[in-house]
Amino acid sequence: MEIITGVERRRRWRDEDKLRVLAETEQPGARTSEVARRHDISRGLLWYWRRQLRQGRLVVPGAPEPVFLPVQVSDPVPPGPAAPAVAIVDPRIEIALPDGTLVRVGAEVDAAALRRVLAALRR
Template sequence: MEIITGVERRRRWRAEEKLRVLAEAAQPGARTSEVARRHDISGGLLWYWRRQLRQGRLSVTDPREPVFLPLQVSDAVPPGPGASAGATDPRIEIALPDGTLVRVGADVDAAALRRVLSVLRR
């Protein structure tokens, strides 16, 4: 049972929950109306989720949800252009899945880095 309080009257369904309900409805012999009733949703919403899934707009990696990427921490910092081999230059290097590489100094302003990364996500 779910109790909804406050001004918000709609439930927020995570992508994993939607996919779980859709998988249940896709089982042999499952009836859409019964699955919808069991999860206290309308049959129309279930059909809408199915259309989203077919169109590729519903996946486990919902853009609004945080995504965790592998992280590698290394003490060895190769010298950058114009730096001497013995100099240590603490920096942050972020390799994005599309091959984009972002290198910033360890003293970078968090707000500036956030702006750069938000532009790259578009």
């Protein structure tokens, strides 16, 4: 039992603390209600912080800002009289990174493998 003798004030949470608590909820086997109880906050507040994180209003310190990169879509078959009636579709995509690295990805590559390759290139 908790007895409050004075006027209770709202706590101020720093972004770093919010992110630390949210990280606890992402651990395997973690329960939102238990994390909320341990930090003496409501489950609703945790969901609100999650929404803020998704919307970009709660920012991870030191995380790079997202940027838009130029994309160029090119036709694999040049137009003209020599072009065949049916164009052959190449299911590959090319990803040109700012440092000049070029990654060609075929349709058979799954998303998890591509993530691992791109993560290795960022190092």
